[in-house]
Amino acid sequence: MEKQVLFTIFGATGDLASRKLYPSLFRLFKRGELAENFAVIGTARRPWTDDYYREIVLASISSLSNDKRQAELFTNHFYYQSHDVSDSGHYATLKVLGEKLASQYQTRGNQIFFLAMAPRFFGNIAQHLKSEKVLTGKGFERIVIEKPFGESLSTATELNDSLRQVFDESQIFRIDHYLGKEMIQSVSAVRFANPIFEALWSNQYIDNIQITFAEAIGVEDRGGYYDGSGALKDMIQNHVLQVLSLLAMEKPVKFDGDSILAEKVKALQAIRKYSHEEAKESFIRGQYVSAKFDGQDFIGYRSEPKVAEDSRTETFVAGKFLIDNERWAGVPFYVRSGKRLTEKGTRINVVFKNESNPLFENVQQNVLTIYIQPTEGFSLTVNGKQAGSGFEIDPLRLAFRHDAEYFGNSPEAYETLFLDALNGNSMNFSHWEEAKRAWELIDVVREAWDSDSSELPEYPAGSMGPIASFKLLEKDGRSWNWKPDEWYRKRGKL
Numbered sequence: 001m002e003k004q005v006l007f008t009i010f011g012a013t014g015d016l017a018s019r020k021l022y023p024s025l026f027r028l029f030k031r032g033e034l035a036e037n038f039a040v041i042g043t044a045r046r047p048w049t050d051d052y053y054r055e056i057v058l059a060s061i062s063s064l065s066n067d068k069r070q071a072e073l074f075t076n077h078f079y080y081q082s083h084d085v086s087d088s089g090h091y092a093t094l095k096v097l098g099e100k101l102a103s104q105y106q107t108r109g110n111q112i113f114f115l116a117m118a119p120r121f122f123g124n125i126a127q128h129l130k131s132e133k134v135l136t137g138k139g140f141e142r143i144v145i146e147k148p149f150g151e152s153l154s155t156a157t158e159l160n161d162s163l164r165q166v167f168d169e170s171q172i173f174r175i176d177h178y179l180g181k182e183m184i185q186s187v188s189a190v191r192f193a194n195p196i197f198e199a200l201w202s203n204q205y206i207d208n209i210q211i212t213f214a215e216a217i218g219v220e221d222r223g224g225y226y227d228g229s230g231a232l233k234d235m236i237q238n239h240v241l242q243v244l245s246l247l248a249m250e251k252p253v254k255f256d257g258d259s260i261l262a263e264k265v266k267a268l269q270a271i272r273k274y275s276h277e278e279a280k281e282s283f284i285r286g287q288y289v290s291a292k293f294d295g296q297d298f299i300g301y302r303s304e305p306k307v308a309e310d311s312r313t314e315t316f317v318a319g320k321f322l323i324d325n326e327r328w329a330g331v332p333f334y335v336r337s338g339k340r341l342t343e344k345g346t347r348i349n350v351v352f353k354n355e356s357n358p359l360f361e362n363v364q365q366n367v368l369t370i371y372i373q374p375t376e377g378f379s380l381t382v383n384g385k386q387a388g389s390g391f392e393i394d395p396l397r398l399a400f401r402h403d404a405e406y407f408g409n410s411p412e413a414y415e416t417l418f419l420d421a422l423n424g425n426s427m428n429f430s431h432w433e434e435a436k437r438a439w440e441l442i443d444v445v446r447e448a449w450d451s452d453s454s455e456l457p458e459y460p461a462g463s464m465g466p467i468a469s470f471k472l473l474e475k476d477g478r479s480w481n482w483k484p485d486e487w488y489r490k491r492g493k494l
């Protein structure tokens with residue numbers, strides 16, 4: 001059903017707005033979720049006009065439609081207001097424009113504020129929305145905020161406190177765009193709609209779980225932000241721990257936001273908080289250096305734009321989390337994420353135990369793989385008989401994969417999340433209790449690294465990370481379970 005709402009996008013001239021927000025709103029428009037009764041106010045400092053803003057929005061959706069009229073109908077709902085968010089006068093103008101558009105588009109006072117800006121502005125914007133009475137209480141009023149949610153437990157707490165002075169938790173939608181991805185949402189389906197997996201989902205049958213978030217791209221034009229963050233805070237604190245909690249949580253009593261949240265928080269609470277010494281043992285980092293890969297020359301991280309020449313920021317992290325509860329005692333959750341790796345690939349490997357087999361030799365571990373991107377799907381490695389007259393065991397792969405981008409049948413993560421925010425469904429957003437626990441776990445690792453002045457491990461652009469990442473599993477008698485790792489090994493890097 002068509003939604004009635006006024007969106008205000010702070011940071012409307014930025015990268016995220018053009019690459020993700022406008023295309024996602026357009027997809028909702030094409031689906032009829034947004035039709036007549038919506039308007040968008042874009043705001044930032046640049047002195048743009050409505051017409052120029054609409055051209056920018058039009059350009060951002062150009063690959064999504066050949067129908068010029070449809071695209072123009074959509075962009076006609078966009079309005080631009082130039083201002084600095086720390087200027088109170090900004091909000092008075094915003095209020096007047098908002099009220100005019102609310103009446104023109106009959107949005108029933110419903111408002112969504114999307115903060116596509118650096119987090120240091122979030123508290124300030126929220127306070128002004130209240131003090132300058134942009135919030136009217138007439139319809140639903142929700143605030144959607146981007147990552148990162150703080151830079152440590154203390155800054156995240158400060159940020160949360162300032163938001164909570166204005167909005168209650170049910171009005172705050174903290175984006176973790178991985179939660180909007182089709183296959184991340186499928187994790188619960190795999191676990192709880194398949195008795196064969198539900199029955200095996202514990203330390204009795206699972207040996208270890210591996211979560212890989214590999215990126216082929218480097219830091220691109222985000223060096224300014226990334227150099228102050230690094231892979232640990234950019235990916236592990238949020239996306240990776242969210243996925244881990246979905247894999248580890250107990251079965252919720254109901255499949256709804258509150259029940260799932262309660263179980264995810266319990267799972268996060270059960271993750272062992274390391275001492276600094278344990279953190280050094282269990283987490284490794286690395287930074288990519290220049291290398292030739294696939295016939296192309298790649299520069300090293302320190303030569304990237306807006307990155308310090310002597311930067312010690314990690315572009316790769318691998319680590320081991322342990323969960324101290326009955327279900328997971330003794331099962332390591334290995335995680336890794338990095339930039340400029342061999343290929344883009346986000347996947348989860350659930351590696352099952354392989355007790356000694358009295359009948360056959362060469363029996364391989366069963367592995368359930370959940371492919372998140374760039375292709376989506378599942379595979380299960382099972383042992384079968386090698387074709388032929390003898391009786392040799394051979395691993396076979398039962399696979400269902402499709403290319404999500406090619407078939408275009410999966411909604412964009414931001415499209416799903418926008419719709420959830422419109423429906424007031426916070427199931428696929430990150431909550432304060434989760435963010436807080438994640439920072440408690442991550443702060444320890446960061447502190448351990450910050451107190452360690454030894455040389456930062458390097459890895460060549462195009463590889464699968466530093467050798468220490470392989471050693472991390474080797475010392476537990478295990479290995480990463482993915483083809484590019486084999487490729488790396490075969491080149492004699494280990």
Ligand SMILES: NC(=O)C1=CN([C@@H]2O[C@H](COP(=O)(O)OP(=O)(O)OC[C@H]3O[C@@H](n4cnc5c(N)ncnc54)[C@H](OP(=O)(O)O)[C@@H]3O)[C@@H](O)[C@H]2O)C=CC1
Nearest residue numbers: 011012013014015016044045046084085116117118146147
């Ligand atoms: N880009 C991405 O892929 C991703 C981004 N994010 C997060 O999204 C947020 C935005 O990122 P991104 O779009 O890349 O950043 P950009 O730097 O591209 O955009 C920042 C925006 O903020 C505006 N802005 C800055 N200062 C002010 C001010 N004082 N008053 C009003 N507007 C201001 C800028 O406009 P102007 O200069 O005209 O004022 C611009 O529109 C960040 O929190 C980032 O971490 C998260 C995941 C991915």
Ligand SMILES: O=C1O[C@H](COP(=O)(O)O)[C@@H](O)[C@H](O)[C@H]1O
Nearest residue numbers: 147177178215234235239346373
């Ligand atoms: O949040 C972030 O995610 C992207 C990776 O997202 P994906 O959907 O393309 O897998 C990452 O590149 C970026 O550094 C990080 O901030």
